Structures are given as structure tokens and as C-alpha cells.
Amino acid sequence: MVQIEQIFPSLTWRIRHEAMYADQPFDIVKLEDDFDGIHFGLYADHKLTGVVSLFSHGDVYQFRKLAILPNAQKLGYGSQLIEYILDFCKIQKATKLWCNARVNAKEFYFKFGFHETNKIFQKDGNDFVVMERGF
Template sequence: MDDIKIRQIAVDDVYYSQIYDLREEVLRKPIGLSLKNEDLSGDADDIILGAILDNKVVGCLMIHPTDAVHKVKIRQMAVADEWQGKGLGRMLMTEAEQHSWRNNKTHIILHARVTAQPFYDKLGYHTTSDVFTEVGIPHVVMEKMKP
């Protein structure tokens, strides 16, 4: 894990296409969807974090601004299959939280797939909704306040 670097990626960065591919492979393809059918223009408004190892993106997430000045939404968290269960997701979330707290955000929300709910529970997120369907699969809203 020491060789993995977490860095901010802009939409015009060379790594953005790899982030797109990872999101497609991990988040959309398994449920029969494609990012090609989605409006990605909002990506430019997000803080995009990429986990990079040997010039390859192995994980990513996006920090999306909300209408509330002190709140952000984490979205599009993806970790390459070969890196799942090895702490990379926790590493990305820790960096996203630290970035948010440093930038005067006090409240993080996310829509977690029900299958990922235990992961976010371990990171101190609390479920604040009933189960709902998003992109055809069950999700819940989870939230965390700045300590």
C-alpha cells in the first residue's frame, strides 16, 4: 500500500480516462449499464481522487458539492477487483474525509449500495434512510459529521 499514491485528478488529466474505465468496469458493467449513456459534465465540478500504482488507477471516488455550503456528497467510489478487501477503499475514504474537513465541510453524505453498507458502518457513517433503488439496485443514504 505504501506505493499507492492518492491524488486529485482533473477531467483533463491523463488519468481521468482510466478513472472513467474503472468506474465503467466496477460500477456499471456488472449491473448491465454504461457510463456512455450518462451525462458526465458534472464530473468537472467534483473533486476526483485517484489511487495510483505504477501509473495505473486502481481506485477512485468523487467529492461532489451540494447546495448546502458545509456538506459534500461522496459518489462513484470504485476499487479495482484485485485491490478490493485490502484497505484501499478505506484509504480513499480517509483522504476524502480529510480533504473535506480541511475545506470547512462538516457533513458528508453518500448513497451506499446495501452490500457496501457494512464497509461504511466501520468508517463511522450512519444510515439515515430506508432502502431505495438507484441504478436498479438497493441503496441507503449514509452520513457522517466532522468529529
């Protein structure tokens, strides 16, 4: 059984750390504006397994830190979280949703109607591209 619900920002930190930055200090996963965002948790069999954070600037939304626990990856949970925030953004009358995607993950985002922009950058040894889609 899978359930997605809005969660408190600090509940995202453990999942982000385990999934994305396990070899880094815990505090690296805390975003400066975490308490300004909307955070969603995916519960698989009542266990918090995946998270995503959403930030709005008017009718433009950005999602950050999509993270699924390592032992639960490749089970479709990331796709379910993306579908959920796409529906949420439609309800909120968003005009655009964007993210900083790791270049090696951009194929994943194409499935949801995102396209690459020409904004590419490096951070912490990873290559990123800004991807976006309209509504």
C-alpha cells in the same frame, strides 16, 4: 507503493466502468456534474487503480462512484480513499459528508463513522441507503 492525487474527471470513467458497470454502455459512468466535482485517484505501483468523486454544496459534501478495479478489491484501497476524502473534508471545514450506499456495502461505511438515514431507494436493480457523518 500507494499514492492518492487529484485527477481530471475523465480519468475516473474507465475505473468506474470496469468496477461498477462492466456490462453496461461506457457512457453510463459519466455524471452530468462530473466537471463540477473534485476527483481523486489512487495509484498502486503507479497504476490508476481506484477513484472517488466529491461534490460540494456549501459546507456539505457528497462522495460518489467510489470504485476499485476488480482485481485490486479487498486490498484496503477503498478504505484509503475514504480516509483521504475525510481528511480533505475536514480541511475544507465540511459540516457533513454523505453518500448513496449500496445496502450490501453499508457495513464498510460504518467503520468510518457513517450512519444510516431513513432514506432508502432502488436504482438499476440495486437497493441504496443514504449514509452520512458529521465533522
